[in-house]
Amino acid sequence: MTVRPLMWDETLFKDHEVFEVDFVPDEIHFREEQMRELVYQLRPGISGSRPLNTLVKGVPGTGKTTSVKKVFSEIEESTRKLVPVYVNCQIDNTQFGIFSQIYYRLSGHLPRSTGLSSKRVFDSIGKILEQDGTVLVVALDDANYLLYENEINKVLYTLLRSHEVYPDTRIGVITIISDLSVDLMSRIDQRVQSVFRPNEIYFPPYTCVEAKQILSDRAEQGFYPNVLPEAVLDLVVDRTMNAGDLRVGIDLLKRAGLHAETAARRVIEEGDVCKAFEASTSLHLLATIRTFKEEEKVLLRLLAEQSQQESEISVGEFSRSVGDNLPYGYTRIYEMISKFEAMHLVDIRYRGGRGRSRLLTLRYDPQLVLDTLK
Numbered sequence: 001m002t003v004r005p006l007m008w009d010e011t012l013f014k015d016h017e018v019f020e021v022d023f024v025p026d027e028i029h030f031r032e033e034q035m036r037e038l039v040y041q042l043r044p045g046i047s048g049s050r051p052l053n054t055l056v057k058g059v060p061g062t063g064k065t066t067s068v069k070k071v072f073s074e075i076e077e078s079t080r081k082l083v084p085v086y087v088n089c090q091i092d093n094t095q096f097g098i099f100s101q102i103y104y105r106l107s108g109h110l111p112r113s114t115g116l117s118s119k120r121v122f123d124s125i126g127k128i129l130e131q132d133g134t135v136l137v138v139a140l141d142d143a144n145y146l147l148y149e150n151e152i153n154k155v156l157y158t159l160l161r162s163h164e165v166y167p168d169t170r171i172g173v174i175t176i177i178s179d180l181s182v183d184l185m186s187r188i189d190q191r192v193q194s195v196f197r198p199n200e201i202y203f204p205p206y207t208c209v210e211a212k213q214i215l216s217d218r219a220e221q222g223f224y225p226n227v228l229p230e231a232v233l234d235l236v237v238d239r240t241m242n243a244g245d246l247r248v249g250i251d252l253l254k255r256a257g258l259h260a261e262t263a264a265r266r267v268i269e270e271g272d273v274c275k276a277f278e279a280s281t282s283l284h285l286l287a288t289i290r291t292f293k294e295e296e297k298v299l300l301r302l303l304a305e306q307s308q309q310e311s312e313i314s315v316g317e318f319s320r321s322v323g324d325n326l327p328y329g330y331t332r333i334y335e336m337i338s339k340f341e342a343m344h345l346v347d348i349r350y351r352g353g354r355g356r357s358r359l360l361t362l363r364y365d366p367q368l369v370l371d372t373l374k
């Protein structure tokens with residue numbers, strides 16, 4: 001039986017939205033425990049006390065943002081006593097920017113962007129909280145962006161010691177970190193540590209079975225029935241596990257669907273996934289690299305440049321050659337290389353024979369890495 005090609009006004013997508021980066025699904029599987037813990041941390045806020053502070057940790061694409069947003073939207077639906085504010089610190093990475101977002105959430109409009117100090121903005125925040133008798137919880141997503149210029153200490157100090165200036169304010173903070181090599185507490189001043197003391201909630205990477213369930217759910221919501229055969233889903237899962245980031249899988253589904261649609265097919269094929277893979281990979285690369293410190297970007301750039309000449313590089317030789325030109329010791333260079341491995345950017349294997357030297361291979365096209373670093 002021949003299958004009628006897709007007509008120009010027909011589509012494979014039941015709902016495009018479910019493949020978008022900021023989509024928050026109704027069901028967040030495999031994160032029940034983390035969300036329960038988060039609710040437990042925030043519960044005092046609902047009864048008018050200060051919420052417990054939290055440190056949410058896990059590599060990119062493990063559902064941290066989604067889970068926090070989900071808990072926040074449930075709080076918003078059930079109470080006005082506790083006001084949750086989500087801040088993306090990649091976008092708002094200064095004290096002024098963060099306080100502006102909080103002020104916006106509380107008052108419905110942004111403060112003037114000129115001639116106003118962050119202290120003045122916080123004054124207004126303190127007054128609104130006292131007037132309304134509400135408790136505030138602020139989620140600082142990608143808080144590692146605040147490690148520069150001591151911004152993290154300024155922000156946490158003001159938020160967590162607000163009751164010293166505005167006695168009736170109660171504020172809790174959730175910091176979200178995807179760079180596991182960052183030891184946040186060691187970067188925090190003593191005077192802030194004494195009030196911060198967060199409980200940690202860890203988001204482990206998804207197993208293959210979990211990733212398959214999540215991606216299959218997403219496909220079911222987003223595509224019409226029978227658009228995605230099981231074998232193609234398995235290929236998407238395989239690529240996702242390889243990249244170690246669920247975002248790659250969700251993006252692959254979308255792009256593969258669009259590809260099949262452009263070819264006027266009613267079913268997605270493996271070839272559509274392969275074609276979509278490069279674009280989805282660069283999305284993952286971008287998500288990973290954006291969490292890097294400048295020195296890590298410099299080292300990755302050197303590695304990508306060298307990988308254009310040779311596909312396998314000796315770890316020792318590479319470290320020596322870059323160590324001569326960079327202001328970091330070998331220990332730091334080895335640390336960074338281990339991080340690249342943990343983040344699925346490189347593979348390391350032992351060369352056989354005596355000496356057992358280690359060989360480094362970039363898992364991505366070097367040019368793609370260089371382009372992403374631009």
Ligand SMILES: Nc1ncnc2c1ncn2[C@@H]1O[C@H](COP(=O)(O)OP(=O)(O)OP(=O)(O)O)[C@@H](O)[C@H]1O
Pocket residue numbers: 020021022023024025027028029030031058059060061062063064065066067177178214246247250287
């Ligand atoms: N348990 C889950 N169920 C359904 N979808 C999920 C789940 N976990 C993650 N996702 C989806 O995976 C994508 C990445 O998730 P999310 O942004 O929450 O990860 P993250 O850990 O905050 O990553 P990053 O550290 O890069 O910000 C999102 O599109 C989200 O909808």
